[in-house]
Amino acid sequence: MTEPRVPPEETPPAEGSTAEAHEERADGGPWDHPGIWLGLIVLGAVLFAGFFLARVISAHT
Numbered sequence: 001m002t003e004p005r006v007p008p009e010e011t012p013p014a015e016g017s018t019a020e021a022h023e024e025r026a027d028g029g030p031w032d033h034p035g036i037w038l039g040l041i042v043l044g045a046v047l048f049a050g051f052f053l054a055r056v057i058s059a060h061t
Helices: 034-059
Strands: none
Touching: none
16 A cells, blocks of 8 residues: 655654654745855955956056
């Protein structure tokens, strides 16, 4: 006999457990993806440094 299917957002009950299945924590949106924020900060720092590097190069030509 097959076990009943559990929806993907729920935890299946454990054998012999008296606790009910709990729903998974909702996605925290952009706060759960620090790599995106780190990438934006690095990109901003590179653009900022590039601006001053371009000024130094153009002042010497």
